[in-house]
Amino acid sequence: MYNLTYCVSVSVALVSVVIAYLILSNSKSVSMANNGILFVSNAAKAHKLCSKVSKLVKNVLYIKFDGGPESTLSIINKQIVNIYSKCWIYDVRLMLKPRDAQTKIKTNYPIQLIMYDKELSNESDKLRNCLDNIQTEVMLQSLDESPTMASLTNEEVKTYEYVALGGTFDKLHNGHKILLSQAALRATKHVTVGVTDVNMIQSKILWELIEPVEQRIKAVLDFLTDVNPDLEYNVLPIQDLYGPTKHDARLQLIVVSEETIRGAVKINEKRKENGLNELDIYTIELAEDTNKQSTEEETKVSSSNQRMRLLGTVLREPKPNPNIPDWPYVIGLAGGIASGKSNITEKLKSKGAAVINCDIIAHELYKPGLPLNHTIEETFGRDVITDSGEVDRNKLGSIVFGDKEQLERLNHLVWPAVIEEAQRRIKALGEQGYKVVVMEAAVMVRAKWYTYCHQLWSVIIPPKEAIKRLKERNNLTEEEAKQRVDAQPSNKEQVDVANIVFSPFWSYEYTQTQIDRAWDQLQLYLNKRK
Known part of the structure; x- marks a missing residue:
């Protein structure tokens, strides 16, 4: 008798272990579902069960309820607020009409997981058959821990x-x-x-x-x-x-x-x-x-x-560029005047990137005795050359920033010389062992120099802020500062071709967060690229 009791006990224990294993195995498969639907026997249960199944669906969770006294418009009204205020894990969608046994349930995303509360456990076949867009069928019975009662509300829902x-x-x-x-x-x-x-x-x-x-x-x-x-x-x-x-x-x-x-x-x-x-x-x-992820957010x-959280992240995946060498990896850094490009560049430099500033290259090419200096004098007159033979950038700027045709003439002279020198320096930095080179240029987008880069990172701030900074930094009038900002590609033009976007409009700490995020993503990408 003792042996029989012992054997039965052991058998029960083994069965329990097997059942537990199967449940755990099923939970693992369930957790892989992209989209699921949760059927509840009344709307009052929706929020509670929505929270309970949050780890079982990756992308979209639909919730469909049955009719009855706990599925009134007043209760649905409250469930809308509860669900969308508290269920943040995925894209949840509370379907607003009670389930109708005669009508197919249509969803824009295919269902891979079907869930239901215990009161609907006898209707699993009906629930499966009522779906119009279903993929792999993984059934799960959700358990109610305790009866869910609707919270009383006096709000009338007028239609x-x-x-x-x-x-x-x-x-x-x-x-x-x-x-x-x-x-x-x-x-x-x-x-x-x-x-x-x-x-x-x-x-x-x-x-x-x-x-x-x-x-x-x-x-x-x-x-x-x-x-x-x-x-x-x-x-x-x-x-x-x-x-x-x-x-x-x-x-x-x-x-x-x-x-x-x-x-x-x-x-x-x-x-x-x-x-x-x-x-x-x-x-x-x-x-x-x-x-909320920072004090700068609302x-x-x-x-x-959500847009602020995109800063420093990959908006567009980089595409292979067969026109340039694989290494060093070149990041083009674009941004309008007074946008804060130089600050971003310094932060990237501290991360280990080599830096080439195309504006500095242009200034160096302006020096007396160099071909570009002589060409600029011939094109714009002796007045733009100082007594020491340097190009007077302020005088040259006053000529070109208010005249689109004159600006194009200057660009036609300067751009080819600058990009040629920049490419020479990029190659030299690669030979020195640098893996990442940042090429900073205010004209990066307009000159399409990003075609010489593996990625384009753009820096933007509101135009009004750029004008304000330019007035303070360069001692310009409102009109002069506005002319310089308007003469450059708009923020939208720079964003539309960028892989990553920064905005140093907020605190230094928030800008650093953007840089850290972008640099970490870059390292992961480069490690895969080797």
Whole structure:
């Protein structure tokens, strides 16, 4: 009897070990899922279970709930705020309509993992079959630790046929998702979304890094059709505050955030002028950014924070350049006048890079007795040459910076001589053992000298800040400083061809963080390149 009991105990223990192993093995496979969907038996459970499965999905998590007394509009309204304020691990999308057994669930991203709470465990086949876009099927039963009760809320969710909202919607984040979801929750027929374009974005921090409007429109439309495919959507670029709200008589509600409510007031003033009914206004609170990475960033969730986090990171992967030697590895450093290029260069030099300053090369080539000095005198006159035979850069600058044709004449003389000398020095530095050479030049983009480099890194600051620095540094008038800034490629032109972008507009520490980030990434890249 004792032996029988012992054998049974051992068998049970072995089975338990095997089950535990299988569960752990299944968890490892589940953790590899790119996109998943979580089915919950009521909307009140959505946030709790969303947090619980956060380590099982890499990219997109859809949440679909069943109907019932714990899936009212009021509860969904609160879940929107809870989910998008607290679930930051991945791209989460709360689908706003209860599950309908007769309707296929369409998603823009293919589902690889299906999860459900224990109350739906008997419906696993139905859940799998209701999906329209499914890949590898990995089933997981999520367990409720305790019953989840809906928090009581007295907020009434009033619905409208036609709802409007607007925004930049750059790098679609959870703050945007709250705004869009609240609009879609309150609409029964149609949602109009104005996406700011052209001059409306130029007041934004690092606006040069804002995604193209077509890309932002697609991201908004993808999200809306995921959370509620039953509505009509009109997502369009707008060039002013009003967009279609100033003339579309069908619109009834506008959804805004706390910081844009004044815009809604102006829209109603314009509608009143045009003889249209004023829009009801629904205001959402700003979401706090719990992932704030520096004191320079905003406390709210914002696209500005996300753009700032791009500084010092690879925006475009470098492409092989067969026109130059593999080593040394040449980084072209571009940036407008007074942008802070020299400061960035010094920081890179302290990391171990060799540095070539093309502006200094040009000045050296201006020296008396050299061919370029004589050519400049012949082209621009004896007045630009000092009594000692040097090129008077201030006089030369006053001639060329206000006259595009004259500037082109100067560039045609100087650029070939400078790049030839720069290449000679790069080769010599490589022979001395340097692996990385930074070639700094204000004209890097306009002269297309980045074609002689393996990567282009650009330095930008707001034009107003550049003008301010130039006035202080060179003792210039506002107009003189503006002429010099305007004569160079814009920040946007420099960003559009850059692999990495820096902005020394904030603190020295924040600039150093950007440099550290870029240099560390470069070392990883170069180690793979060997």
